[in-house]
Amino acid sequence: MDDFLIKAIIAGVGVAIVAAPTGCFLVWRRMAYFGDTMAHSALSGIALGYILGLAPMIGVFAVSVIIAVFLSALQKRKTVTSDTLLGIFSHGALAIGILAITFMEGRRFDIMATLFGDILAVNNTDITILYSGGALILLSLIYFWRRLLSFTVNEELAFVEGVPVTFTNLLLLIMLAMVVAIAMKIVGVLLVTSLMIIPAASIRRFSRTPEQMALFATIAGIVSVLSGISLSFQIDTPPGPTIAVSALVLFVIGQALPSKN
Amino acid sequence: MTLKNTDVLLDAKNIGHRFFDKHILSDVGISVCQQQIVTLIGPNGAGKSTIVRIMLGLLQPENGSVWRKPGLRIGYMPQKMEINPALPIDVNGFLYLGVDQGRNRIFGKRQRVLDEVGAGRLGKHQMSSLSGGEMQRVLLARALLRDPDILVLDEPAGGVDVTGQADFYALITAIRDRRKVGVLMVSHDLHLVMASTDKVVCLNGHVCCAGSPEQVKSDPSFQALFGSEIANNITIYHHHHDHKHDPGLEKNQE
Secondary structure, eight states: OOHHHHHHHHHHHHHHHHHHHHHHHHHHTTOHHHHHHHHHTHHHHHHHHHHHTOOHHHHHHHHHHHHHHHHHHHHTTOSSOHHHHHHHHHHHHHHHHHHHHHTTGGGTOOHHHHHHOOGGGOOHHHHHHHHHHHHHHHHHHHHTHHHHHHHHHOHHHHHHTTOOHHHHHHHHHHHHHHHHHHHHHHHOTTTHHHHHHHHHHHHGGGOSSHHHHHHHHHHHHHHHHHHHHHHHHHHTOOHHHHHHHHHHHHHHHHHHSOOOO | OOOOOTTEEEEEEEEEEEETTEEEEEEEEEEEETTOEEEEEOOTTSSHHHHHHHHHTSSOOSEEEEEEOTTOOEEEEOSOOOOOTTSOOBHHHHHHTTOSSOTGGGHHHHHHHHHHTTOTTOTTSBGGGOOHHHHHHHHHHHHHTTOOSEEEEESTTTTSOHHHHHHHHHHHHHHHHHHOOEEEEEOOOHHHHHHTOSEEEEESSSEEEEEOHHHHHTOHHHHHHHOHHHHHHOOOOOOOOSSOOOTTTOOOOO
């Protein structure tokens, strides 16, 4: 097997392992569009990274966290409903990001790779960052699992029972921003949330506990990545969208299968 | 200096609160003692849920203060619990979320508490499949699993039929007697609640009147609030069981 293909597979599987369980929280908390908004803000993050001379990943992470915290604060004010707010920011962030990137044209910037990912160009440094960031996300997820879940089921009950709600919310947002930052290279900013949401939604019918759903979603995510990469290699299509389509096909199959529930 | 009665669990004093420019609460004082059932009644928009949220610490009041007995453990039962159907979680898993100890350590206790609230057979049911009455009992079980000193119940019997409600209030009284807890609950079922409460606080932005059910019933401000017609027709409802239910099988349909 070619070296770049092995790296693509290692990176893709790594992203699936973090994106699927965190994606479950997006689904459970009805935050799918919230995740999209964070991902779209990644373009501005890349621009910011260039301006400040930082790695794009750091810029993306910083901007995603800022946007997420800002959005959750704004959502509490309830003068504009969440869906409108997210619509404004999602497209606003995307447009600003594209404009910012247009100004950086001299810097050999591949906008297609940013939007749709470039998994075949993954190098060893990318993989190191991905796996160390991913390990951090997974460890936090496991360590704070009960808190995160309690907060997800009912915030007020969690608060009364002593869960530090503000901290837990921030923790979740930071984890989501990290996933966006490390998954961006693989599937691109437009398709990041597909690897988070579609695997989780696909296997909901077959799960009876949250833990089971997180595990099954991870498996579904890995299957989507592997079949996407091999398909794109065989029929010569861009890998990012092919992975997203594989996830979609898996979702459709999942809906058609009979289940016990 | 006010001397703190050692029996007082939760004490809200001179609470005032506004939403935007609208006064919701002014100068409201409510206290709950050990083994005492305090029921908040009042018309819609009277600020019942707001004062409860303030007493729980979910909302910071603009004026006044809330005193809690040091180390007070609160068992809270929210008014509504909508479980996103996209989240697969059974009753047992839901109950574990409320306690700090590991699952194995409270395995037996979990079942005892479920039995105590008459939901012994629901452990493996998915949360999103519960009826209103079942959900109510599961929420109560989650509150009890924490060995609370006080139970705070916000309209606990909403969405349950009259027999179900009466059963539920009887259950609350039994739990108070057995566990010696204080209870603060919001209700608007005047008839049902009067039988199972020690103190009634009638709220309409301020405390209109407070006292035993009998005292409150004959208070002019209570009559003015609910109309003397209704007030005089309140017969304190005593529920007697003449047959046995199996709450695990029975579905309380709303």
